[in-house]
Amino acid sequence: MIDKLIELFSFEFVVYAFIVGILIAVCTALLGVELVLKKYSMLGDGLSHVSFGTLAVAMVFNFAPLEFALICVLIVAFLLLRISRNSKINGDAAIAMVSGSFLALGIFISRVSGGFNQNLNDYMFGSIYAIKDSDLPLCIVMTVTVIIVYALFYNKIFAVTFDEDFAKAAGAKVELYNLILALLTAITVVIGMKLIGTLLISSLTVFPVVSSLKLAKRYKTAVCCSVGISLFAFIVGFVLSCLYDNMPLSTAVIFVNLIVYLVITFFTAIKKRKRI
Amino acid sequence: MQTLLRCENIAVGFDGKAVVENVNFELCEGDLLCIVGENGTGKTTLMNAVLGLVPLMNGTIQMCELKKGEIGYLPQRINKHQSFPASVKEVVLSGFVGKSFLFPFYTKDQKCRADDSMRMLQIERIKNKPFVELSGGLQQRTLLARAFCAAKKLVIFDEPVASLDPIATADFYKLLSHLNKDHGLSVMMVSHDIEEAVKYSNKILHLNHSKSFFGSTDDYVNSEIYRRFIEAKKEGKEDD
Numbered sequence A: 001m002i003d004k005l006i007e008l009f010s011f012e013f014v015v016y017a018f019i020v021g022i023l024i025a026v027c028t029a030l031l032g033v034e035l036v037l038k039k040y041s042m043l044g045d046g047l048s049h050v051s052f053g054t055l056a057v058a059m060v061f062n063f064a065p066l067e068f069a070l071i072c073v074l075i076v077a078f079l080l081l082r083i084s085r086n087s088k089i090n091g092d093a094a095i096a097m098v099s100g101s102f103l104a105l106g107i108f109i110s111r112v113s114g115g116f117n118q119n120l121n122d123y124m125f126g127s128i129y130a131i132k133d134s135d136l137p138l139c140i141v142m143t144v145t146v147i148i149v150y151a152l153f154y155n156k157i158f159a160v161t162f163d164e165d166f167a168k169a170a171g172a173k174v175e176l177y178n179l180i181l182a183l184l185t186a187i188t189v190v191i192g193m194k195l196i197g198t199l200l201i202s203s204l205t206v207f208p209v210v211s212s213l214k215l216a217k218r219y220k221t222a223v224c225c226s227v228g229i230s231l232f233a234f235i236v237g238f239v240l241s242c243l244y245d246n247m248p249l250s251t252a253v254i255f256v257n258l259i260v261y262l263v264i265t266f267f268t269a270i271k272k273r274k275r276i
Numbered sequence B: 001m002q003t004l005l006r007c008e009n010i011a012v013g014f015d016g017k018a019v020v021e022n023v024n025f026e027l028c029e030g031d032l033l034c035i036v037g038e039n040g041t042g043k044t045t046l047m048n049a050v051l052g053l054v055p056l057m058n059g060t061i062q063m064c065e066l067k068k069g070e071i072g073y074l075p076q077r078i079n080k081h082q083s084f085p086a087s088v089k090e091v092v093l094s095g096f097v098g099k100s101f102l103f104p105f106y107t108k109d110q111k112c113r114a115d116d117s118m119r120m121l122q123i124e125r126i127k128n129k130p131f132v133e134l135s136g137g138l139q140q141r142t143l144l145a146r147a148f149c150a151a152k153k154l155v156i157f158d159e160p161v162a163s164l165d166p167i168a169t170a171d172f173y174k175l176l177s178h179l180n181k182d183h184g185l186s187v188m189m190v191s192h193d194i195e196e197a198v199k200y201s202n203k204i205l206h207l208n209h210s211k212s213f214f215g216s217t218d219d220y221v222n223s224e225i226y227r228r229f230i231e232a233k234k235e236g237k238e239d240d
Helices: A002-009 A012-037 A041-060 A065-086 A091-112 A118-125 A136-152 A154-162 A164-169 A174-196 A207-215 A219-243 A249-275 B043-051 B088-098 B108-120 B136-150 B166-182 B194-200 B217-221 B224-239
Strands: B003-014 B017-028 B032-037 B058-063 B071-074 B154-158 B186-190 B203-207 B213-216
Touching (some): A012 A154, A012 A207, A041 A065, A041 A091, A041 A174, A065 A091, A065 A136, A136 A154, A154 B088, A164 B043, A164 B071, A164 B136, A207 A249, B003 B043, B017 B043, B032 B043, B032 B166, B043 B071, B043 B186, B071 B136, B088 B136, B136 B154, B166 B194, B194 B224, B203 B224
Parallel strands (some): B032 B203, B071 B154
Antiparallel strands (some): B003 B017
């Protein structure tokens, strides 16, 4: 088993996938805490559908897929926040409408251009082979940027998540912080999509967070736990998918996350019982 | 006595329809101003306008001696995720959110001030406890400590006792009057409880659809509008 792993890690693409995956796991865990607590969990999901649509467009017109999707999704994230603030359509509905439209666009374009090709399929489910050395710099720069920006605004983001009205009254630039959060989510979703796929990337922003909220009572611990669980799930999932051919990376990571969640739920339930 | 806040001819509302109109009042240093009135007269809306959360349709709000964002605010209740992870200390420190946009971390001075306000409100020993597990009264104190970090001079309350039990309510009023008298804190408070409002405040703003009252509490107690309000309330109670 170990031999097989060592052999696999001698391939460059495996190492690339591992590096990018670790970074993505950290990003999703950090942003997820805010998204879940703000009840914005759908934002990641919506944006992943948007990126699928834009990818299909990029492939048909031969644009650089990652860069094109990144720009489009950033714009859509920005607009989504605007819509949900200014109009009577609420945020959830706006996300569902926009993501549905882009998904439909993606499917239509791929049909017109001769069906799903292998590439588009890879984006749907993610692939361990997806990170080429030409993508690596962009992936690393973007994810590291997300982590740094998050760290710089950590205290502000907490205050806004905890009580938006108070923050506004205290003179904080609440809209700006919400925008930053949406843009960071957009970046994470687009980069993560290569590896994990559009279908499952958003659940990575939810699973580790929900697990960690069961354990943590303080914000700092919640964020740390979430990152810890997310990294654990990714690493175990990565190893599993290397060892078993029928286990795609995204599935393995989600399974591990699910098991972690169930185990934590089980033990917290027992603990509660004992207390009673 | 320095004026902190002067509102002239304010109108606030939604979708072009005014909920509150022609309201005038001013708040001086050391005042305890209560905003009372029936439901639907726009007490909370007016307060949100003062806080800058909703735009004015008409009139002006002058902040003298107060910079924007130097108002502490206590919401009616925080509608939060049951398991929102946050310690008392984290919540109190978040009062500094409006300060230092570019500097990412809390300064030493800010941490000291947070400790001071926790000491003042006697919540220092629970500073590492999770906020959501506290009683209503202690949550209130925590939010008040946070408000102090945002502003030293003026704190605005929205129905502060709405979710408190009678004992916690009495505690709250005691604390409020201590902060007002001994620490020179100016307070603006939206309240349902007119008896308590009259007891503790020195100025009253009574919002009414036709004509609002603004003046000292002593004048208010002798006014027509107060008498009618009390009578209506008594009748309401008898009907129950």
